[in-house]
Amino acid sequence: MAVIEIKNVAKRFGDYQALHDINLTIDDQEFMVLLGASGCGKSTLLRIICGLETASEGEVWIGGKRVDHLPPKDRGISMVFQNYAVFPHLTVFENIGFGLRMQKLPNDQVKRRVERTAGLMHIDQLLKRYSGELSGGQRQRVAVARALAMEPDVILMDEPLSNLDALLRMEMRAELKGVLAESNTTAIYVTHDQVEAMSMADRISVMHEGKIVQAASPIEVYRDPAAEFVAGFIGNPPMNFLPATPAGAAGQWSVAGQTLHGPNAGKDLKFAIRPEDLTLADQGFQARAKVVEPLGAHLLVTCEVEGHQFRAILDSETQVRMGDTLTLAPQDGRGRWFDPATTLAVS
Amino acid sequence: MNPRLLPYVLILPVTLFLCLFFLYPFVLVAQQAFSDGSGFTLDNFRDVTSHWKFPISLKNTFLLALAVVPIQLALSLLMATMVNRMKRGRDLILYIWTIPLGISDLAAGIIWLAIFEQSGFLNSMMGGLGLIDSPTNFLSYQSPMMVFVAIMLAEVWRATAIMLVILVAGIGLIPKEYYEAGEVFGATAWQRFLKITLPMLRPSLQTALVLRVILAFEVFAVVQALGGTLFPVLMGETYEYQFTLLNAGAAAAIALIILGISIAFTLIIMRALRVPKGATI
Ligand SMILES: Nc1ncnc2c1ncn2[C@@H]1O[C@H](COP(=O)(O)OP(=O)(O)OP(=O)(O)O)[C@@H](O)[C@H]1O
Numbered sequence: 115m116a117v118i119e120i121k122n123v124a125k126r127f128g129d130y131q132a133l134h135d136i137n138l139t140i141d142d143q144e145f146m147v148l149l150g151a152s153g154c155g156k157s158t159l160l161r162i163i164c165g166l167e168t169a170s171e172g173e174v175w176i177g178g179k180r181v182d183h184l185p186p187k188d189r190g191i192s193m194v195f196q197n198y199a200v201f202p203h204l205t206v207f208e209n210i211g212f213g214l215r216m217q218k219l220p221n222d223q224v225k226r227r228v229e230r231t232a233g234l235m236h237i238d239q240l241l242k243r244y245s246g247e248l249s250g251g252q253r254q255r256v257a258v259a260r261a262l263a264m265e266p267d268v269i270l271m272d273e274p275l276s277n278l279d280a281l282l283r284m285e286m287r288a289e290l291k292g293v294l295a296e297s298n299t300t301a302i303y304v305t306h307d308q309v310e311a312m313s314m315a316d317r318i319s320v321m322h323e324g325k326i327v328q329a330a331s332p333i334e335v336y337r338d339p340a341a342e343f344v345a346g347f348i349g350n351p352p353m354n355f356l357p358a359t360p361a362g363a364a365g366q367w368s369v370a371g372q373t374l375h376g377p378n379a380g381k382d383l384k385f386a387i388r389p390e391d392l393t394l395a396d397q398g399f400q401a402r403a404k405v406v407e408p409l410g411a412h413l414l415v416t417c418e419v420e421g422h423q424f425r426a427i428l429d430s431e432t433q434v435r436m437g438d439t440l441t442l443a444p445q446d447g448r449g450r451w452f453d454p455a456t457t458l459a460v461s
Numbered sequence: 462m463n464p465r466l467l468p469y470v471l472i473l474p475v476t477l478f479l480c481l482f483f484l485y486p487f488v489l490v491a492q493q494a495f496s497d498g499s500g501f502t503l504d505n506f507r508d509v510t511s512h513w514k515f516p517i518s519l520k521n522t523f524l525l526a527l528a529v530v531p532i533q534l535a536l537s538l539l540m541a542t543m544v545n546r547m548k549r550g551r552d553l554i555l556y557i558w559t560i561p562l563g564i565s566d567l568a569a570g571i572i573w574l575a576i577f578e579q580s581g582f583l584n585s586m587m588g589g590l591g592l593i594d595s596p597t598n599f600l601s602y603q604s605p606m607m608v609f610v611a612i613m614l615a616e617v618w619r620a621t622a623i624m625l626v627i628l629v630a631g632i633g634l635i636p637k638e639y640y641e642a643g644e645v646f647g648a649t650a651w652q653r654f655l656k657i658t659l660p661m662l663r664p665s666l667q668t669a670l671v672l673r674v675i676l677a678f679e680v681f682a683v684v685q686a687l688g689g690t691l692f693p694v695l696m697g698e699t700y701e702y703q704f705t706l707l708n709a710g711a712a713a714a715i716a717l718i719i720l721g722i723s724i725a726f727t728l729i730i731m732r733a734l735r736v737p738k739g740a741t742i
């Protein structure tokens with residue numbers, strides 16, 4: 115049982131505030147992904163949980179025990195490092211068994227656990243090799259096996275797949291998820307790759323400038339972004355934004371010449387819509403096509419609506435040329451609204 | 462130009478230089494050692510090794526190396542680890558610690574002589590503190606142990622830094638992530654040193670030890686300054702044969718013996734600290 119609670123954690127490096135007042139609870143056996151752009155503080159948060167870095171303020175609890183004064187080895191965690199950190203001077207066997215040796219487990223137990231985890235990660239053929247004789251993907255597997263061999267309550271991963279090529283990454287993604295689900299560990303997984311985040315996570319914490327902007331299920335983060343930042347970050351391409359002004363009646367909004375139904379609010383808002391939630395219709399936004407990109411499965415059209423950049427994903431057979439004017443209608447129930455003052459969602 | 466030839470062309474100047482100023486004199490020395498003016502002979506080696514001072518100087522040289530090198534190894538590892546932990550002032554400390562490197566070995570010997578002499582610092586300090594009534598001669602034939610310790614101290618002081626700079630560079634090359642992995646997987650600071658630093662430092666340790674051990678077998682000026690004839694060493698004997706006894710053949714023979722010992726130890730160190738194939742960073 116290992117629930118992780120992060121309470122009011124802040125981190126300063128000199129004058130620079132890397133983390134602001136982080137509060138997050140991760141359930142037992144949950145797969146939590148920390149997602150955010152480079153430099154937003156993901157690694158810093160992970161390292162604070164792990165104990166490689168100390169928080170300037172706040173507390174970290176793992177499994178009901180306050181751990182922020184404990185060294186990493188007493189926190190019931192293990193970790194997969196971004197550059198693997200597979201020891202070059204040890205064989206694969208000794209790498210996987212490193213933590214067990216440090217715990218002074220008897221040889222037969224080390225052997226049993228190393229062989230079991232190596233089997234799990236399909237590297238049982240490589241146990242006698244040194245890391246210099248492994249491919250990047252195999253080294254990655256060794257790093258995961260080493261973490262699993264500890265049978266930890268919590269496993270922490272800092273961009274473990276970022277050094278692999280796209281195909282291998284997709285393969286490892288599925289495999290990792292399976293192995294971790296079977297091992298019943300709580301997992302925290304850092305990535306800046308949203309596809310990885312969407313496909314693996316039970317829950318995603320979207321981070322921005324040292325804050326957690328939203329922590330929710332992948333589909334919720336995608337469908338109902340809690341803030342403008344999330345809407346503009348998640349999705350490829352992300353949501354389109356247009357300014358909205360009240361149009362007389364309550365809940366009626368004027369957006370780029372169209373009248374749309376929205377929330378009740380007494381000030382200007384922003385309307386947001388996903389590119390794939392737009393369809394060609396008789397009535398809608400007047401969009402002038404500027405770039406047309408056929409992507410095989412569909413057609414990505416970058417347009418301009420009243421001076422604002424606006425992207426639409428259309429059926430791949432649609433005939434569009436640069437300079438054409440399209441009439442794009444938002445699908446019912448797919449538009450979202452944000453308060454420009456607070457940048458938060460309004461409903 | 463043929464790209465296969467290019468590397469050889471590029472190393473040609475250095476090779477020529479080495480042949481001219483190293484290999485050629487070396488061949489001459491070897492010739493001198495193995496000839497008596499008319500033909501091949503081992504007489505020089507026989508003469509040299511049967512002399513009563515040879516076993517003593519051989520023993521002294523080995524004893525000194527055995528006493529000094531492990532101390533220097535431990536010290537330089539400790540100092541290198543400390544320097545690497547430092548955030549500020551690291552360069553300054555490194556400069557200060559490497560000052561003895563800039564002093565010639567004879568000057569180093571003279572500095573330590575000024576400390577241990579009858580009228581030296583140590584005597585005047587102990588006298589000033591009232592520990593002794595009259596100055597004693599530390600470096601006399603009556604106290605061979607003291608002579609040995611003085612030479613040892615001077616050698617440690619003089620030549621630890623050469624290992625230090627090599628090891629500092631080597632430790633700096635070990636990625637931080639390995640230590641973090643060690644920490645996460647439960648290795649204590651001492652275990653991290655034993656299981657991560659030492660094995661990953663093997664190439665640097667090799668270089669540092671080979672250099673240091675070779676220098677230890679060539680020790681001369683420091684010994685000469687502090688021990689004089691009280692503590693004969695191999696290199697001192699070479700000097701003696703060449704310039705006092707004017708026996709160039711014998712001097713060449715001893716020089717070759719020293720070379721042989723150095724090569725043997727180099728091979729032993731390289732072998733003991735070799736990195737298995739595939740186990741490099
Ligand atoms: N030891 C440190 N000293 C000073 N600043 C630091 C230190 N470690 C991190 N930072 C700063 O804190 C911020 C967050 O860093 P962090 O490594 O957590 O980013 P990240 O989200 O993991 O980014 P990436 O995706 O590039 O790994 C960055 O602006 C970084 O410059």
Ligand SMILES: [Mg+2]
Nearest residue numbers: 156157158272
């Ligand atoms: Mg990072």
